Amino acid sequence: MPQGSDSGADSVTSRKINRRDALRLVGAGSVGLLAGCPGSTGGGGDGGSSDGGSGGDGGSQELGERVPAMTLSFFTGHSASPFMEDAVPILQNSWEQIGVTVEPKPTDVSEVINEVWSDQRVSPVQIWSHGADPARLDSQTMLRRFKIDYAGANGQPNVPNYASCEASDYITQVTEAPDEETKREATNNALERISEDLAIMPMMPATLQGAYNSNQVNLSPGSAGLATTNPFLYLTGEATNDDNTIVANHSTSALARLNMLTIGDPRASVVFSNTFHSPLLQYNQEYELENVLASGYETGDGGRTATFTLRDDITFHNGDPITAEDVKWSFDNILGNADVFPYPEDLGQEITALDERTVEFSYDEPYVSVLTKTIPRWGILHRDTWSGLESNPGDFEPDPNTFIGSGPYEIRDYSASEFLSLTPYGDHPVFDPQSDLFFQAFQNAQTAVEAFINEEVGLITDLAAGNISRIEDADTSGSEVSVTLSFVPDPLYPQMSFAPSKFREFRAAIGASTNLDEINDIARFGASEPDPYATPFMKPHPYRPPNERLTRYSEDTSGDADAARQLLADAGWGWDNQDRLHYPPDADLSPLWPEGEEPGPDSFPCINSDGEYVGESA
Structure with a gap:
C-alpha cells in the first residue's frame, strides 16, 4: 500500500516533568478547575482592568456583543480522562489570555458524545480523543465523519458538525475512487479543505503506551506500539x-x-x-x-x-x-x-x-x-x-x-x-x-x-501516562516501558454550527493561543510532541498529506496570545475595559442552521431537504 509523506512513528521513553511539579506550572487555572469553578488567569476574568493588549484599545472602539463564558466539556470515565483533566486547565489559561472565560464541565463520555453527535451546542470547542482502530488506517473511515450529511442533530459522528459542500465532494471522491492513486489525491484534496477551515486542531498525537517484562517476554512492537x-x-x-x-x-x-x-x-x-x-x-x-x-x-x-x-x-x-x-x-x-x-x-x-x-x-x-x-x-x-x-x-x-x-x-x-x-x-x-x-x-x-x-x-x-509513571516508580525487575506516537490525534474540535466557533478567525485565535508544549509536558508527561497541523492524520498515518497541503494553526506551540489577539482584532473583534472579548459590531451571530435541525439546501446546495448529500452540482 502506498505510504504517506512522513514515515514511521516516533518512540519516546523519557519524561520531561514530574506530574506533581508540573501541575504547579498551571497556576491559577488549575485551582479554578479543581475547585469546580472557572478560574481567572491572565486578562480573562471579570474583575480586572486592561487596555486590551495588542488586540484592543481599552474600550474606545465600537464593540459588538460580548462573547459569553465558554463551557468546555471533557470526558469522565474514559481512558483519555486523565489526559483531559490535566489539559483543560492549560486550555483555560491559554484562552483566558485572549479574553475568553472558560468554564470546565467534566461530563460522562456517553453524554459528551450525545451532546456533540446531536449538535446540542454545549461547548463551542470540544476536547476529544481517538483510538488507534486499524480500520482508521483507511482514509475513508475518518473522512466520512466530516461529510455534510453527518452534521446536525442526526446522531452521526461528525464531531465538529462541519458542513462543507466542497469537502463533501472530495470525500465522496475518496469513497468512489477507481484506483489507489485517485483515492490518495482525493484524500489530499479533502484534507486540504478541512485543514484550511480548521475543522480539527490536533493538540498532539495520541500515545500508545504500555510496558512489558523482559524476564517474561521478548517483543518488537514497531510503530503500532504496545496497544x-x-x-x-x-x-x-x-x-x-x-x-x-x-x-x-x-x-x-x-x-x-x-x-x-x-x-x-x-x-x-x-x-x-x-x-x-x-x-x-x-x-x-x-x-x-x-x-x-x-x-x-x-x-x-x-x-x-x-x-x-x-x-x-x-x-x-x-x-x-x-x-x-x-x-x-x-x-x-x-x-x-x-x-x-x-x-x-x-x-x-x-x-x-x-x-x-x-x-x-x-x-x-x-x-x-x-x-x-x-x-x-x-x-x-x-x-x-x-x-x-x-x-x-x-x-x-x-x-x-x-x-x-x-x-x-x-x-x-x-x-x-x-x-x-x-x-x-x-x-x-x-x-x-x-x-x-x-x-x-x-x-x-x-x-x-x-x-x-x-x-x-x-x-x-493501552495505559495512560499516570500508570506508566507508576510502573516506572515501582522499578520492577525486567520492566520495560514503551511510548509510541499514534496515527490519530488528541484533538480540539471547534463546533462549526454556532458562534463563536463558527467564525474562522475565532478558531484560528483559539489555536494560536493554546500552549501545546505545556499540555505535552503536563498532560503527556513530555511523552508526545505537538503537531499543529489541522488534520486528523498524524505523521505515522499512511494517508497523511505532505505538510504543504495542510494548514498550520499554530506557529508557536508554546502559545502566542498576542498573535491570537491580532487575528481577532484584524477581523473587527475587540475587548472592553475588563479585557473581555467582544464580537465585531456587525457580526451575524445566528447559527448556520437552527438547533435541533440539520444543514439544509438553502445554504448548502449539496444537501437536499431530507438531509441527504446529493452533490454540489445537483
Missing part, C-alpha cells in the same frame, strides 16, 4: 518465562463474549480476527498492508471489483481446507448482519467464489477501500463452528470446547469476561508462534498495573 490493536505483539512475541506463556491484559468488556462480532470495541475485533482467526490481508506493525491467507489480489472494472487468490494448502485448525466458499460464507454472514454487529458495513456487495482458491467482491460503485478497510478487519470463519450466525447472529455463541478457527492460535480455554487461553496452531502459512498466549481480563487499568508490578502479567497495553 491491544497491534496484533503483532502476540503473533511475533516470545515468552521467556518457565511457563512459556505470554500473559497479557485485556478488558472485561472485550472478552465478554466469544462471538466478538457483537462487541463494539476494536480491541475485541483485532484479537478475534488476528489470533484465533486470520484475515486475507493484514496491517503489520509499521502500518503496511500484507498478505496473510491471500497470496495476492487485484482490482478491476474501475474499482468495482476486487479479486483475491488464496494461498495453497491453507487449513482450519481441524485440517479442513480454507476455500473461496469459506471466504464468501464468512463475509456474507459478517457484512450481511451489519444491522446486528457494530462494525461491518453492508454496501450491497456481491461475493462470488470463482473457483476453490479465487474469490471476487463486486460493487455497483467503485470501492477500493475494500482492500484497506473491509478485508483486513475480518478473519475467515469455520462454517460448522459459526453455523448459528445464519439464524441468530446477535445471540449465537460458539462453543469454546469445539471451536475451530483459521489463525495462528487455537482456543484452549475461555471464561467470559475473565480470560482467554490460546495455544499455537502449528500449520499456519505465515505466523509460527512458539509460546502460549493468555489474556487476563481486568476491570480497570489500576488493577492491571498492580498485577504487572507484582509480575503476574508480562505484557500490559
Whole structure:
C-alpha cells in the first residue's frame, strides 16, 4: 500500500516533568478547575482592568456583543480522562489570555458524545480523543465523519458538525475512487479543505503506551506500539518465562463474549480476527498492508471489483481446507448482519467464489477501500463452528470446547469476561508462534498495573501516562516501558454550527493561543510532541498529506496570545475595559442552521431537504 509523506512513528521513553511539579506550572487555572469553578488567569476574568493588549484599545472602539463564558466539556470515565483533566486547565489559561472565560464541565463520555453527535451546542470547542482502530488506517473511515450529511442533530459522528459542500465532494471522491492513486489525491484534496477551515486542531498525537517484562517476554512492537490493536505483539512475541506463556491484559468488556462480532470495541475485533482467526490481508506493525491467507489480489472494472487468490494448502485448525466458499460464507454472514454487529458495513456487495482458491467482491460503485478497510478487519470463519450466525447472529455463541478457527492460535480455554487461553496452531502459512498466549481480563487499568508490578502479567497495553509513571516508580525487575506516537490525534474540535466557533478567525485565535508544549509536558508527561497541523492524520498515518497541503494553526506551540489577539482584532473583534472579548459590531451571530435541525439546501446546495448529500452540482 502506498505510504504517506512522513514515515514511521516516533518512540519516546523519557519524561520531561514530574506530574506533581508540573501541575504547579498551571497556576491559577488549575485551582479554578479543581475547585469546580472557572478560574481567572491572565486578562480573562471579570474583575480586572486592561487596555486590551495588542488586540484592543481599552474600550474606545465600537464593540459588538460580548462573547459569553465558554463551557468546555471533557470526558469522565474514559481512558483519555486523565489526559483531559490535566489539559483543560492549560486550555483555560491559554484562552483566558485572549479574553475568553472558560468554564470546565467534566461530563460522562456517553453524554459528551450525545451532546456533540446531536449538535446540542454545549461547548463551542470540544476536547476529544481517538483510538488507534486499524480500520482508521483507511482514509475513508475518518473522512466520512466530516461529510455534510453527518452534521446536525442526526446522531452521526461528525464531531465538529462541519458542513462543507466542497469537502463533501472530495470525500465522496475518496469513497468512489477507481484506483489507489485517485483515492490518495482525493484524500489530499479533502484534507486540504478541512485543514484550511480548521475543522480539527490536533493538540498532539495520541500515545500508545504500555510496558512489558523482559524476564517474561521478548517483543518488537514497531510503530503500532504496545496497544491491544497491534496484533503483532502476540503473533511475533516470545515468552521467556518457565511457563512459556505470554500473559497479557485485556478488558472485561472485550472478552465478554466469544462471538466478538457483537462487541463494539476494536480491541475485541483485532484479537478475534488476528489470533484465533486470520484475515486475507493484514496491517503489520509499521502500518503496511500484507498478505496473510491471500497470496495476492487485484482490482478491476474501475474499482468495482476486487479479486483475491488464496494461498495453497491453507487449513482450519481441524485440517479442513480454507476455500473461496469459506471466504464468501464468512463475509456474507459478517457484512450481511451489519444491522446486528457494530462494525461491518453492508454496501450491497456481491461475493462470488470463482473457483476453490479465487474469490471476487463486486460493487455497483467503485470501492477500493475494500482492500484497506473491509478485508483486513475480518478473519475467515469455520462454517460448522459459526453455523448459528445464519439464524441468530446477535445471540449465537460458539462453543469454546469445539471451536475451530483459521489463525495462528487455537482456543484452549475461555471464561467470559475473565480470560482467554490460546495455544499455537502449528500449520499456519505465515505466523509460527512458539509460546502460549493468555489474556487476563481486568476491570480497570489500576488493577492491571498492580498485577504487572507484582509480575503476574508480562505484557500490559493501552495505559495512560499516570500508570506508566507508576510502573516506572515501582522499578520492577525486567520492566520495560514503551511510548509510541499514534496515527490519530488528541484533538480540539471547534463546533462549526454556532458562534463563536463558527467564525474562522475565532478558531484560528483559539489555536494560536493554546500552549501545546505545556499540555505535552503536563498532560503527556513530555511523552508526545505537538503537531499543529489541522488534520486528523498524524505523521505515522499512511494517508497523511505532505505538510504543504495542510494548514498550520499554530506557529508557536508554546502559545502566542498576542498573535491570537491580532487575528481577532484584524477581523473587527475587540475587548472592553475588563479585557473581555467582544464580537465585531456587525457580526451575524445566528447559527448556520437552527438547533435541533440539520444543514439544509438553502445554504448548502449539496444537501437536499431530507438531509441527504446529493452533490454540489445537483
